Every structure is written in structure tokens, then in C-alpha cells.
Amino acid sequence: MTLRSLGRALAALTAFLVLTLVLARPARAKGSSVDERLAKVLARHGFTGEIESTLESRLGRKLDKKLAKLGRDLFFDSLLGLNDDNSCSGCHAPTAGFADTQSIAIGIDSNGVVGPHRTGPRNQRRTPTIINTAFYPALMWNSRFFAVSGDPFDNSRGFSFTAPEGTSLSSLPHLLNAQAFIPPTEVAEMTGYEGPPSHDVVREEVTERVNDVKAYRKRFAKSFQAVKRGDDITYEMIAAAIAEFEMSLTFADAPIDRFARGRRHAMTLEQKRGALLFFGEAGCVRCHAVSGESNEMFSDFQQHAIGVPQIAPTDDPAHSNVVFDGPNADEDFGLEQVTGDPADRYKFRTSPLRNVALQPTFFHNGSFTSLEGAIRHHLDVYTSATEYTNKHLDRDLRGEMGPLAPVLAAVDPLLQEPIDLTEEEISWLCAFVGEALLDPRATPKRLEALIPEELPSGREVHRFE
Template identity: 30%
Template sequence: MDDFLPTDPAQARLGQLLFYDPILSGNRNISCGTCHHHSLASGDGLSLGIGEGGRGLGKDRTPGTGPDQIRKRIPRNAPALWNLGHKSIRVLFHDGRLEISDQYGNGFDSPAEEWLPQGLNSILAAQALFPLTAQFEMAGNVGENDVTGAVHDRIDLGWPVLAKRVRTIPEYGALFVEAFAHIDTPAEVTIVEIGNALGAFMASEWISIDSPYDAWQRHGAPLPPAAERGRQLFFGKAACSTCHAGPLFTDQEFHALGLPAFGPGRTRIFDPMPRDVGRMGETDRIEDAYRFRTPSLRNVALTAPYGHNGAFATLEVMIRHHLNPAVSQASWQEADAGLPAVPWLAVSDFAIRQDRLEMARQARRLDIGPLPVSGTELSDLVAFMRALTGKNVTTRPLGRPDRVPSGLPVD
């Protein structure tokens, strides 16, 4: 446990309530837990999520109706939260747009640049603030509420609105005074304390280091034969550990895998095409085009679908893609994407695939190549990755609360 950030139990308990409380969304209709739910292994089970305006959880989530219906799918797959409190974590989000850095004098290089407040005590605390500002994730559409209106003016201006919402609820006010030594009255609570509480919860809640692989590594407990063969392939012939390295099975670097393109893309003001250029969207360097952060493989068997856009529904097909991306691209079908039906978005869901030049650009940017692996070896690799599943993944320290202080419904 020394490898993980220290957390205060009172702050983590407060963070648990905030994590599941829709009070932090512009329209008070979605929480962090909606897309990172305990019952869904800290994800949402969808290729591309349905954000604010939707109803329900996971594959049963619907896109809303009338004026509340969603206007866009979430452009990327909701990442799992396992072990993000590990001290080695230095970069977050699929494109790495949040990094530990002194560039802006607040400890982080982030989309808020110099407007990110001082005092956030971990990268997880900083990360927690950005979904709150995202229009289609939690903030809502311009004109619908005071949070998204403020964010539209400047990214940091919505956070004080949310902090006031929270601290003026008497139960929350008392909890902040109890959890933070420097807070004497609820009026002193800012978005920094909210972020630090959310970070404490996520850092302590999703620790998972008790898999069969951990037992093998620490005590020499033998893996099942198929998993042992898969382990040898993973660290040997298949070269998976080239990128999936270290205790979390990620090098925290960025690689182009040539995943099938679909969805709204992560568009930019000067680049409105429905594509996702990955790391290049953060660095503006052409060599970073279509590269995405290597995900951790801890509990990977529980966190389908896979890839930055959730293009592959099973571990087997995701591994198969790594072994021969060109063949995988050619055989991929639109039905393979786990997208709940949204009739008014159907025309745009796969529009980018009709752009011949864009597809050619993406095909040329590839950091993996064909690797001969037999069907049996593929099954062994899957078995090894299943051996990265913790024994106590369903038994979390705090879990999902039955109620939250705002009185709003808990997903």
C-alpha cells in the first residue's frame, strides 16, 4: 500500500457522496458514478457513453426525450478507475491532456492552464474537476443552467457555482468542516476541497492488487496452466509488455493502434471534423496524431468494451486487433460498436468512415504490426489477462451510497 497515495478516511467518505451526487452536474441529472459505477467495474459498459440528459445505467441507458435528449454521444470510452491512486500515475485522459507539471505554477498542465486553482493535492483531484466543465458529460448545454453558462465564458468560472451549491447544503457543510482541518465554516469550501475529496475517494476505493498474478509474483503461487503460458507470451514472444509495463501494466505513453473510427470525434474549434486525433489534440504535433494513452490492464477482463472509443467488445478481439490491425480493421463492422440507439444521431455515428482521405491518414499512423500468434496462444493471452483480475473487485471499501445529501436520486 506504500505505492498508493495516502488518503484521509473522512475525505474519502465525503468524496463517495459527491461522486454519486448529481448536484455536481449543471442540470442536476448525472453524477460521476453514472459513467464510473460500482456495478460496472468503475466504467459504464458502453463504447461511447450517454452523458447528461440520458436516463439509466450501462447498456440500459437511454438518450432522453424532448428538450432533455442528448445532442451528442460522449466522444470517448469511459476509462476504468482501478489503481489510479498509484504514486506512479503522472498523466490522465486518453490524450494525456492532464499531466503533473510545473508549467502553470499550480502543479499541472491541464485544459484550464493557469486557471486551475492552487491546492489540488493529486492528479486524481485535478482530473475530477474536468468532467464537471464538459458540456455533454456533466455541464449541460449553454442556456440550460448557470454552470455551463459560466464555463462557456471561461473554463474555471463554473467551479465556484458548483462549490456554492454543495457547501450551502447543511449536511455537506458539516462534513467538509469535519474532513478538512483548514475549513472552519462551510462558507470556506471551494472547488479545491471538492476535488480533493473526490480524489481521496477514487484513490482509496479502486485499489486492486490481489489478483492471481499478484499471488504468483509475491509468493510464487502457480497460475493456471493456460494463464502461465499466456504470461510467458505476454512478456516474451507477443511483446505485450513493451507498452503494458510496470505494476499497472502501462507505460503511460501514447501509441497509434489503428482502431476503427466512429462516433462524434473529439472535435476542436479549428477542426470540426468528426474525428479523434488523440495526443495531437493536446500537443499539436503531427507525430502524435492518432496516438492514445496505454491503458492499465488491471481488472481488464471486467472493463469491456476496449480501446479509446470502445471499438472491441471482448478481450479476444482486442488482442486479435493488436496482432494484425489491418485484417482487424477490414473485418470490423458497425454493429461491433456498443452504441445504444439514438435515432437522431444515427446518420453521424459512422460518418467519418466515409471520408476516404481521413481513413487513409489513420491507416498510415500505426505503431503496431502483424505478429504470428496461433489460436491457442491467443486463448492463453486471454487467460493471463483474466489472471489480472483482483479477488475482491466486488468488495470495495465504501461502495455506492444509498442516498446523497442533496436528496437527488442515486444511480
């Protein structure tokens, strides 16, 4: 090679390298720009990614692992159900992110299976997750249990429940302690017989059952000095143990949290773009809020009507433990059941989105069985609802659906206009909600490890699929 040809070759190589750098620079700048934009958006909404680290400081103490383990055993034990066939875990399944395996919950009179093959009469709604509920200021689909202060750690203004409890549980230290008083008294969930006595009588029976088990008394004595001295276990102690277990199910360290704390590579580019849509053009954050009382849980904990098609079991009484609303008993009036105000009909609490990918079904009645389908419904409520079919649901939920017209007439103004996104943008949004909000510690395998092999009562643990 001559000196001249060598020079030409070097010049060509230099030009190629310069061109490569010029072409590569915009891509790097684009990625950097996305990071900067997302960081600014999160800061504007007050999202810190540090909510989990505040749990013990807000409790004013450390989590009690021994008490939480006792609460776990109570949570999985049908001893607490006077129908003798269901426990908290029968509906809050670790195999489904401590949410429901069903579109509409099956409580008492089930076949003892927890999973896709669970059978029995239906209740009225899907069971929501208990993961991260330590930070929820309002519980249940119609928010009928809530902290008046807007802070579940603050009982200074009381905890409000429907009758007969009212505000009588307000002396308890946390909203979850108060909520733990309720499930054993619910006919369709655990009690199992019509016309039950007062809730206090039911709790007394449950407490007596636990006191009669020597293994439980031994366990409670390790956490409560009164029991160690020979006093009886009280329902307040049972509730405290269950609440402690639920508080231990705090999994709020997802990629979005790590990004907010400065780890820019915690999220993929697709997830970041989806986040910008979520907080921006798609408008999701208007209801799935992170600021203030929302505690970074991706819910405003308010009630909205969002046009979800009405699903109910067939009209055979054997298929339902609950009488549905409406003239044909095929509707769920939602918040109206609590307030008595027809203006609240079809309104349900905004579902918190952390770890939502663990759920097999979505919305208050599980009418959608894919996260993408649920997201698409939000983007175009009227088209989604009118084209909806229930043929993908379990056989007993495939009958004629409840009326749709009044549901669509009540749709929240925030969702009345379609949100126009491209297919690529929808894929980004799904990546953000499904992946970037999922704490990697909350995998099904890890949650299934919490299922006890045996119970202090000697009763069988449900069969989890």
C-alpha cells in the first residue's frame, strides 16, 4: 500500500468514526432526555420511591416478626371461620399476590381449593390484594372502612366502618388492626349462616376457639404478657397478630422506586416512556395518584364510575351467597350501597396499581382477565364496554350480563373522551404498569413460601394450586 492510499484509508476510517459518533449522539441524548423528563415528573408529583422505608417510623416501632408469624398462621387457619371451611387465605391467595384467584370471590362452601379450580357459591366482588395495605387510607371496593384523618397510621379522628361498628374500633393503633375485626363476622366470607348474632358474639366464639388450642395459647404467650400470666387471648390480640402479618407484606421497592432514588438503569427505556405517558398524555395519574394521602400507592383512594360491564352469577341461588342489586338482581351499585345516594351508583375505589401484574383478573368484578385489556378499557371506555363479551369467564359467570346503558351513562367525566395512543405507546404503558410497578420480591414463588406446612390448630391448610 502506498503512502497516499494509506492516507486515504485513514481519512475514510476517520470520517466513518466521526459519522458513527454523530449518529450515536442523538440516541444517547434521547435516552438522557427521557431520564431527565421522568425525574422531573416524579419530583413534581412528590414521588420519592422511599415509601416502604417509612413503615416502621410511622408505626413508631419495628415490625414484630414473631407476632407476624403468629398472624400468618391465623390468616391461613379456618378455625377463625364459624363455617369451618374458609380462612382469610381462601380468598387472599399467596399464589395470586394475596389477591383473588377468581373474577368474583368464593368464600364459604367452597371445595377447599385455592386457585383456578376453586368452586362454590359466589360473593359479589373480586377480593383485592392485601400487599401494601399498611399504607391504604381506605379499604374495600366501596371504601366502607377508612381512616377519617386520611392516614391509616393516625386514629386521632377515628376509623369509620359501616354499621354496626361505626367508629367503635377507633381506639386501635392502625386501620389494619381495626379491619381485622371484620372478616370472621361476614356471612358470605367466613361466618356462613343466615341471621347471625351480633358481631361481638361471633368474635367471642372465634376467640374461644383460639383459646381452646394449647398450641395457640403457647404462641400468644410469647407475644403478650397477659397470656403469659394466664389471662385469656382476646380478639384484640388476634387482630393485632393478623394486622402485623399484613404489614409484613409490604413490597414497595419496584423499578420505579429505584429510579426515583437515582438508579436510572432500574427501568427499561420502554418502561420510562410508559411512565411519561402514565403521568402525562394518558392521564392515568389523575386517578391512580401517588401524591399526598395516596402514599405512592398509585390510587387516589376515591370512588369513580369507569364503565365496567356488569358481571353476576347465573340466577340459580346455588351459585351466589349474595343478593345482587337492581330489579333483576344482576347489578352492583358500588358506593351507593354505603351512602344511599343514587349519584354514587357504579362507583368503586380506584385500584392501587403496585404489583398489579400478580393479579389474574381486574376491576371490582374481575370482568377483565388481562392487564392489557384493563388498560385498553380505560383508553376507550365506551367501545370497550359495548364490544365486551364474558365468554372467557368461568362457566357460572357467562350468563346474561347486567344492564350496560346506565353504567355508561354514569361514566366519570375523566374517561368520557377516548385517549388516543398508538399500539407502540400502549405497549409502553403496559410495560410500565406491569413491570416497573412490580416489586421483584413479590414473585409467586416467594409468596407461596409463606404458606405454612401445618397449623397450630391441627386443621388442614387449604390446597393451593
